[in-house]
Amino acid sequence: MPVFKYLIKNNSKIPEYIEVEQSSKEPPLKNHPLTGEPIERVLHSPSLTLNHSEKREKNTLSPDHLEKHGFSILEKDTSSQKYIQTVGKNPKLDFQHGKFSS
Numbered sequence: 001m002p003v004f005k006y007l008i009k010n011n012s013k014i015p016e017y018i019e020v021e022q023s024s025k026e027p028p029l030k031n032h033p034l035t036g037e038p039i040e041r042v043l044h045s046p047s048l049t050l051n052h053s054e055k056r057e058k059n060t061l062s063p064d065h066l067e068k069h070g071f072s073i074l075e076k077d078t079s080s081q082k083y084i085q086t087v088g089k090n091p092k093l094d095f096q097h098g099k100f101s102s
Contacts (some may be wrong), residue, residue, distance in 0.1 A: 006039040008032060017042065063087040 001021050006029060008016040018039070020029060028041040059065060063073060063086075072088030 004028070005042045005044055006032075007042050009038040009040060 002024055003019050003021045006018050006020060008018065010016065018032065020033065022029075029039055031037065032039050066073060067087050070088075073086050074083040075086045076082070077084050
Protein backbone atom coordinates (compact mmCIF):
# COMPACT_ATOMS: atom_id res chain seq x y z
CA MET A 1 0.00 0.00 0.00
CA PRO A 2 1.42 3.44 -0.83
CA VAL A 3 2.61 5.89 1.81
CA PHE A 4 1.49 9.46 1.18
CA LYS A 5 3.10 12.60 2.57
CA TYR A 6 0.92 15.31 4.12
CA LEU A 7 1.77 18.89 5.12
CA ILE A 8 0.36 19.98 8.48
CA LYS A 9 -1.18 23.42 7.95
CA ASN A 10 -0.40 24.96 11.35
CA ASN A 11 1.30 28.20 10.20
CA SER A 12 4.63 27.00 11.61
CA LYS A 13 7.83 28.59 10.24
CA ILE A 14 9.26 25.10 9.85
CA PRO A 15 6.99 22.89 7.73
CA GLU A 16 5.82 19.72 9.48
CA TYR A 17 4.94 16.59 7.55
CA ILE A 18 3.38 13.24 8.33
CA GLU A 19 3.31 10.08 6.27
CA VAL A 20 0.17 7.98 6.08
CA GLU A 21 -0.16 4.52 4.58
CA GLN A 22 -3.45 4.39 2.68
CA SER A 23 -4.95 2.98 -0.47
CA SER A 24 -4.57 5.08 -3.60
CA LYS A 25 -8.33 4.68 -4.05
CA GLU A 26 -9.06 6.52 -0.78
CA PRO A 27 -9.63 10.27 -0.95
CA PRO A 28 -6.88 12.50 0.51
CA LEU A 29 -7.18 13.20 4.22
CA LYS A 30 -8.30 16.68 5.26
CA ASN A 31 -7.42 16.47 8.98
CA HIS A 32 -4.54 14.98 10.96
CA PRO A 33 -5.66 11.50 12.15
CA LEU A 34 -4.52 12.16 15.76
CA THR A 35 -4.64 15.89 16.37
CA GLY A 36 -7.40 16.95 13.98
CA GLU A 37 -5.24 19.78 12.55
CA PRO A 38 -5.86 20.60 8.87
CA ILE A 39 -3.50 18.81 6.47
CA GLU A 40 -3.01 18.61 2.74
CA ARG A 41 -1.45 15.90 0.61
CA VAL A 42 1.90 16.85 -0.91
CA LEU A 43 2.35 15.81 -4.51
CA HIS A 44 5.30 13.49 -4.84
CA SER A 45 5.88 9.96 -5.97
CA PRO A 46 4.36 7.61 -3.38
CA SER A 47 6.47 5.10 -1.52
CA LEU A 48 5.38 1.54 -2.18
CA THR A 49 6.12 -1.23 0.30
CA LEU A 50 6.11 -4.15 -2.09
CA ASN A 51 8.39 -6.67 -0.42
CA HIS A 52 7.31 -6.42 3.19
CA SER A 53 4.86 -8.73 4.88
CA GLU A 54 4.69 -10.44 8.24
CA LYS A 55 5.00 -13.86 6.58
CA ARG A 56 8.05 -12.81 4.56
CA GLU A 57 9.69 -11.37 7.67
CA LYS A 58 9.13 -14.61 9.62
CA ASN A 59 10.56 -16.64 6.74
CA THR A 60 13.60 -14.38 6.43
CA LEU A 61 14.36 -14.64 10.15
CA SER A 62 13.68 -18.37 10.43
CA PRO A 63 16.60 -20.45 11.76
CA ASP A 64 16.84 -22.50 8.53
CA HIS A 65 17.02 -19.39 6.34
CA LEU A 66 19.59 -17.69 8.58
CA GLU A 67 21.80 -20.80 8.64
CA LYS A 68 21.51 -21.18 4.85
CA HIS A 69 22.87 -17.64 4.44
CA GLY A 70 25.75 -18.08 6.88
CA PHE A 71 24.28 -16.49 10.00
CA SER A 72 24.31 -17.86 13.52
CA ILE A 73 21.89 -17.54 16.41
CA LEU A 74 23.26 -17.20 19.92
CA GLU A 75 20.89 -17.81 22.83
CA LYS A 76 21.56 -17.09 26.47
CA ASP A 77 21.58 -20.12 28.76
CA THR A 78 19.72 -19.06 31.90
CA SER A 79 21.58 -21.44 34.18
CA SER A 80 25.16 -20.65 33.12
CA GLN A 81 24.51 -17.08 31.86
CA LYS A 82 26.55 -17.93 28.73
CA TYR A 83 25.50 -17.42 25.11
CA ILE A 84 25.38 -20.71 23.21
CA GLN A 85 25.22 -21.00 19.44
CA THR A 86 22.00 -22.80 18.52
CA VAL A 87 22.02 -22.21 14.75
CA GLY A 88 24.94 -21.94 12.34
CA LYS A 89 27.70 -23.93 10.71
CA ASN A 90 30.50 -22.43 12.81
CA PRO A 91 31.94 -24.55 15.59
CA LYS A 92 29.77 -24.42 18.68
CA LEU A 93 30.55 -21.13 20.38
CA ASP A 94 29.98 -19.94 23.92
CA PHE A 95 29.88 -16.20 24.49
CA GLN A 96 30.38 -14.68 27.92
CA HIS A 97 31.63 -11.27 29.02
CA GLY A 98 32.29 -10.11 25.46
CA LYS A 99 34.58 -13.01 24.52
CA PHE A 100 34.04 -16.18 22.51
CA SER A 101 35.42 -19.52 23.65
CA SER A 102 35.05 -22.89 21.99
